[in-house]
Amino acid sequence: MPRLWKSASLLAFLTAAVQGLLVRHDDSFQPDYILRVSAENYTEACMDRYSVLVNGSLPGPEIRLREGETSWIRVYNDMSDANTTIHWHGLTAFTAPFSDGAPAASQWPIPPGHFFDYEVRPEAGTAGTYFYHSHVGFQAITAKGPLIVESCDPPLYEYDDERTILISDYFSKTDAEIEAGLTSSNFTWSGETDAVLVNGHSRPATNATGSCELAAIDIEPGKTYRLRFIGGTALSFVSLAIDSHEVSVIEVDGHDTKPLKTDFLQIASGQRYSVLLKAKSEAELAETKIRQFYIQITILVRPEVLTNFAVLNYISDTKPDLTTVPSPPPLPVAETVQGWLDYELEPAVPANDFPTLNEVTRRIVIDVHQNVSDHTIWLQNGYDWVQSFPKSPYLVDIYTHKLNVDETYHRALTRGNGFDNITRTFPAKIGEVLEIVWQNRGTVSNGGLDAHPFHAHGRHYYDIGGGDGLYNATANEERLKGTCPIQRDTSVLYRYRKETEVLAPSGWRAWRIRVENAGVWMYHCHVLQHMVMGMQTVFTFGDREDVIEQSGPVAEGYLVYGGEAYGNGERDPVVQHFKD
The missing domain is CATH 2.60.40.420 (Cupredoxins -  blue copper proteins)
Structure with missing residues (x-):
């Protein structure tokens, strides 16, 4: 002890x-x-x-x-x-x-x-x-x-074994070079993703030399596997499919779902999916004489299409070929499916605390767009947020009486959009039921648009869908009828077109959450470039007394x-x- x-x-x-x-x-x-x-x-x-x-x-x-x-x-x-x-x-x-x-x-x-x-x-x-x-x-x-x-x-669903598949990006520039370029008045983009890694492995199609290999996901014939996919990318929103295999989604962001069959996945930065895969039998493999199948990963909504691979390998005495990158790809090049699985996924066990529209006490609309002034930034309701903005952490300031959450709450309500521009926080009271709407708008310079995977720290929210144009609560409530929204911590604000009019609404994503856990919670786009450029917000839940009641006094x-x-x-x- x-x-x-x-x-x-x-x-x-x-x-x-x-x-x-x-x-x-x-x-x-x-x-x-x-x-x-x-x-x-x-x-x-x-x-x-x-x-x-x-x-x-x-x-x-x-x-x-x-x-x-x-x-x-x-x-x-x-x-x-x-x-x-x-x-x-x-x-x-x-x-x-x-x-x-x-x-x-x-x-x-x-x-x-x-x-x-x-x-x-x-x-x-x-x-x-x-x-x-x-x-x-x-x-x-x-x-x-x-x-x-x-x-x-x-486990709720039976399977013989499991495999974890973490997807990430490779950029040739260093972290310091990328951050300096993104925050400089002489804005320099990071460049597009050079490669998509699976469990740290990738082999570019243009690279004819080198000892690097594709990732191998080893499985045995006839068994059922739980594949845990983790979207650990910095920028890439990917479509992923396994040649000649179908899967069933059974878990999303830490919540069991009813099985839903699909022949591909769309995974944004921060998202996770578990799927069940039934491996082929020895007889099926013998008939085709193929024991390795490519996992094809294609980047979506970027200026250039990049496709990388991993290998689903049926274990045998023969070592798999991990250096051959297929050309052409075995599967068609994927395209973005707007609102993929929205309103379709259901919790395995229906929740009894989903907040209805009648229970919502406040709707907070967060307008997001890019702006170019002395440097290029992403804004939420007209403001960016970066780690250097507060002089000390908000939670520390709450404990030390430097941040009065009651005052920020009053200012936020006075402004009418739930946002306190002095502290750049969204304050909320314990017991409130919030409907949070992320509203995509055209860039100030040229009306350009991008897709954003928004992630919430703290308690998970109920994802109530997304769509094109401007959010309409009444229309979305009709669309929710007969559905069972799932809880998530990361969901995508889609880009429905490459560009629109300056600041014109073009896509939304809506959440509902019961304000129960006191504290300070980041809500932000999970694209690292966008975060560095200011696409982050901070929600404060509860006042100082709520924080102290939950945690007690803390050491200096x-x-x-x-x-x-x-x-x-x-x-x-x-x-x-x-x-x-």
């Missing part, structure tokens, strides 16, 4: 102990997982790149947690010149208040040469597919790995950059155990 922090005063200790133990994590403390974030040269897709990695690889190690159980994950920042954090993407964040991993929003980042112990406890009923990634700058392009939450109960070490909650080579961290 870790020993209690003996140097704290009895009064301070008893105050903190109301909600959690204050513990010095010395050598007697053993975390469940250790992640080390470093920056080094790394070979991807037959090319070398200076990248931020977790435990020296892409992807980082797979983490498996159990719902309802607390795990401690220690994250070391081994870089000498950059901050980092780890965000547990998709977890509903009913963990310690500083464990969401959103710098400038809910925690101070981990300084160079320091480490932070994250207390992570998935809620009961949230078994499914997730991933973790850095939330600083452009680091998440490579600093990430799969995270699986296991159920305490037997969380409230300052590099405080005692962050360990280093010279000191052990002093950590609050909120769930003990």
Whole structure:
């Protein structure tokens, strides 16, 4: 057992102990997982790149947690010149208040040469597919790995085995080069994706040399597999299909769904899908004399079509061919299906708390568009948000009385759109039922449009669909009749055309959420380039009293950059155990 922090005063200790133990994590403390974030040269897709990695690889190690159980994950920042954090993407964040991993929003980042112990406890009923990634700058392009939450109960659907498939992008430019170009007054685009990686592997079709190989997903004939697809891309919105195979979707963003057959998937950055695949029998394989099938991945809604591959390999004595890139592709080149599976996916167990339109207390419409002034930025209701905007994290400011959420709420209601332009936050009260509408509008310069996968930290929302033009609540309520909306944490605001009139409405995505978990939660586009360019928002749920009631008082070490909650080579961290 870790020993209690003996140097704290009895009064301070008893105050903190109301909600959690204050513990010095010395050598007697053993975390469940250790992640080390470093920056080094790394070979991807037959090319070398200076990248931020977790435990020296892409992807980082797979983490498996159990719902309802607390795990401690220690994250070391081994870089000498950059901050980092780890965000547990998709977890509903009913963990310690500083464990969401959103710098400038809910925690101070981990300084160079320091480490932070994250207390992570998935809620009961949230078994499914997730991933973790850095939330600083452009680091998440490579600093990430799969995270699986296991159920305490037997799986809802039977399968023999499972495979995890994490999809990511490769850019030849470094993180620093990309960020500098995107934020400069002399705007320089990152360039388009050079390759799509599957579990860190890719082989460009134009690359005739090099030792890199396509990823192999090994399976055995006749078995049923759960394939967990993770959209870990920076930019790419992909269509994915497996030659000569059909699958059934059974889980979306950590929620079981009724099986829905499909011959392809559309996966945006941040999204996850589990599917069941019934492997071919030995007799079927013998008849065709084919034991490997290509997984074809095509990038959607970008100026150039890029198609990369992985291999679904039926295990045999013959080593699979992982260096041949098929030309032409075995499957037709995919096109975007607008609103793919909207209004079709249903929860496996119907929810009893879906908010009806009559329960909605407030509708918040967030207009998103690109603007060009002294530099190119993405705006929400006329404002951008970047990690350098707040002088200290909002959650820290709530604890230290620097941010008065009641005042921000009053200003937001006075402005009429739910947005406080002073703090650039969307405040909400506990007990409200929000309908949040992301409204796509044409770029100021030329009416251009893009697709955006919007991700919510904190509790998942009910996705109530999307469509072209301007959001119409009455029309959408009619369309929802007879459907059962699913809960998600990432869904796509589609681009229905390449361009329109300047600021003209052209596409929407709508959510409903009950405001229950007090805290500070990022809501943002998950395209890393768009985030760096300002396409992020912050929602504050509840007032200071709600936050304190949920977490209790917190130690001073969380409230300052590099405080005692962050360990280093010279000191052990002093950590609050909120769930003990």
